[in-house]
Amino acid sequence: RAYVAAAIERGLAVDxxxxxxxxxxxxxxxxxxEIAKFRAARRLWYDVMTREFGAKKERSAWLRFHTQTAGCSCTAQQPELNVVRTAVQALAGVLGGTQSLHTNSYDEALQxxxxxxxxxxxxxxxxxxxxxxxxxAVDPFAGSYYVEWLTDRMEEEARRYFDRIDEMGGVVxxxxxxxxxxEIQEASFRYQRAVESGELKVVGVNAYTVDAPIKVPRLRISEAARRAQSRRLAALRARRSASxxxxxxxxxxxxxxxxDENTMPAV
Known part of the structure; x- marks a missing residue:
């Protein structure tokens, strides 16, 4: 909303x-x-663009989004389980309507x-x-009693959160x-505390643990690749005008x- 409002203030037409x-x-x-979150986000964006900003083009109200699976959920313990976690998260993204997807690698907690x-x-x-x-299928959970209820609840809570932001003067x-x-720090703290207390079960971390050593194929950067990159960097610095x-x-x-000045031309 803040970006759209700023663009309109500068004279751009929303469509x-x-x-x-x-x-x-x-x-x-x-x-x-997660599925409900994506569905609620589409509703919210459509409402903001059509009611608040008066968008007329259908595409202006489309929520185009990319999804990445949760790297923070990947565990160093029993890292092969991260393959399953990533698959479940990716499935939720697809069923929630994501247009593009990034799946994390199972060893990212280690290297x-x-x-x-x-x-x-x-x-x-x-x-x-x-x-x-x-x-x-498009929106295959449409009509599901539970998912529709959860989507409604997610939308309601999101609106209350947005109102809270508006009351403090907006996003900026x-x-x-x-x-x-x-908010990010406090959410991370609550999550970690729930894991450490056992309130939140994380398989392989505080439930169904094993004492076996962690074994994953180690990523090794070859010496030839390191030398080649060093040469490219040195060549760039040599031909670049320092002034x-x-x-x-x-x-x-x-x-x-x-x-009020656009940074893109300077970039």
Whole structure:
């Protein structure tokens, strides 16, 4: 809303830019809650764009979004279980209507993903797309008593949360006051406390644990690749004009410090 309102204030017509807007969502472990979250988000965006901003084009009210599975849910203990977690989260994203999807690799709690882990993450998407049939229906949970109820509840609670943000002066004011950062930190603290107390069961971490050592294929960057990248970086620095680079960076800093100048030309 804040971005749309700012663009309109600068003289842009909502239907000129709204069809290009897109969102980035996370898909976590609670399967039905995640599906309801995506469904509620579509309702909310449609309502905001048509009622609040008066969008006329159908595409202006479409919620185009990408989904990534929850990297924070990947565990270092029994990391092979992360394959299952990622698959469930990806399935929720698809059933919730995501337009694109990123699946995390099972070893991300331990290291940068290995090639094998990345391949399994990719194959998870391909299996959902080509073998399961879940992508063949639009909004397949429409009409489900439980999912519709949960979607309604999610929408209601989201509206109350938005009202809370509006009361503090809007998103920009919330950012300046550190509201969103605190909310993230407090949610992370509550989650970790629930895990440590046993209130929230995490398989392999505080339930159904094993004492076996963690074994995953280690990602190794070859010496040849390291040398090649070092050569490319050295060549870039050698041919780059230090004075032009410094002047361009100073220009970008100056533009970023203003409130009404577009940073993209400086970038």
């Amino acid at each position: 000129e830019f709204a069809p290009r807007l897109s969102f980035f969502f996370n898909s976590h472990n609670d399967f039905f809650e 940068l993903p290995s090639e094998d882990a990345v391949r399994i993450a990719l194959r998870t998407q391909q299996l959902l797309a080509h073998e399961s049939g879940v992508a063949d 004011a919330g950012i300046e006051r550190g509201f969103f950062q605190r 032009r680079w410094s002047a361009a960076l100073d220009r970008l800093r100056a533009v970023a410090a203003t409130e």
